[in-house]
Amino acid sequence: MRVQSLFLYPVKSLAGISVSSFMFDDFGPQGDRRWMIIDADRQFVTQRNRPELARVTTAIRNHCVTVSIPGEGEFSLRPTTIRDRVRVWQDWTIAAYGAVDASSALSRFCGADVQFVYMPDDSFRRVAADRVTDVRRVSFADGFPLLVTNQASLDELNRRLDNPVEMRRFRPNIVVAGADPWEEDHWRSLQVGDQQLSLVKPCSRCVMTTVDPATGMKAADLQPLRTLGQYRRTDDGVIFGKNAIHQSPGVISVGDPVINRTLE
Template identity: 45%
Template sequence: MRLFLHSLHIHPVKSLHGLSMQELLLCPWGPDKDRRWMIVDHEGQFVTQRRYPVMATINVSITTEGLRLTHNGQPDLRVRRPTGEARPVTVWKDTVQALDAGDDAALWVSGIIGMPCRLVYMPCPESDRRRQWDDRVFTNSFSDGFPVLITTLASLNDLNNRLDAPVPMDRFRPNLVVSGAEAWEEDRWARIRIGGAELSLVKPCSRCVMTTVDQDTGLIPDRKEPLATLARFRKQEGGVMFGQNALVERTGRVSVGEEVEILEFRPATVERSDSLE
């Protein structure tokens, strides 16, 4: 059975609305321009849809100078990539250096989210967030745990066949979506090649309440689903799993429609997990 890249996605600002792409450059820290920006509170702690689901309704587009943010017909916010002195910000247990996007950006995002917050930017490779998994040290952007998240259409279809109200793939905020696989086949992939890029799939991704947030409306149609159903057959030590976290072993461009080659398999049972978003 042949596998193909069905779709590609990035989230330029962590926890804001995502973008679908026709091609991506996979860098050591993940897809180019993915989660290089983030919203933080007054203490520099990251802010996400877990607590503020309205963030899903802030749309993002990439400009030559930085970003353009839009929200429900109000005036756009155009942001240049900031320069100057960096400040510490925190993603879970990692504290890294980032550049503040300024007071206008802070006022704009604070008004939508409903709390004082700031928009910050992680320049690359100047600001290097280093993480470790087992004996591997790798670089990462502002994503929770790993540079890349891979999912398959078949696994989503299997989940949706068990749900009363099917959910779209954007609930899981993946980077690479693969077609042609059997449901949950990705559990056994250890290393894949797409074009000139190679990735190692290191662990399943545990899911959180963000999967309950409608990414178009910012509403939560059902506070239990899809997590409750997923937990009935995808619960492992460490969480309820959907998708596979991956590291970029060889950088390169990947495009929608390209073939996905499985280079190495691993056992189906994986003991630990983590989340991406």
């Protein structure tokens, strides 16, 4: 097995970027989902209720995150000194508000009052304690620093669909090639290059998988979620991919060997 592709998501629920390698820091992949969008009630905003966010692209230039908002232009995201508690799922955590220009442009695009916020180094959000006994932190990702998916599983799913979908529907960080379909169900520990990953839970999927990343529109037929639900439903929900945590700082790259350590 090997790493087929790697992705970063500088802003939660905006378009991700394909990268050739990334470095792990204390949060997870460096720069991954340190930015988020909130509404007027300080609640997180995602493609679940704003599918058009898929059309807002991101980039990292000179260690700065930029966003390109249709009809508005490109903006550099800059944290200010204004801080407040914001909510992502059940967690409240301290975040710094972004500069007004980008937030105002995104508000016009969405037709609603939204704000970019940033998770600073001194803000701590804990990975779910019922899954990971160590006190580990996570960024604004849904719950864990990493999502690992298997290309063969997507290929098998696509054989069941009238209209095949791309892996980016599932927003992974690491895509593995060379495994059997759904082999990831049995992975508990992977060595990726020199890095050790613990795969702590299956990833339950939601309506975001029905959003076309190119158009920002939800599929009227609810695919591929509907088909997944016919044969991939478990106590954890309709699953595709595995949530993971890394064990140490380091770098992984496309092409790195992937070894299943579960059976050793």
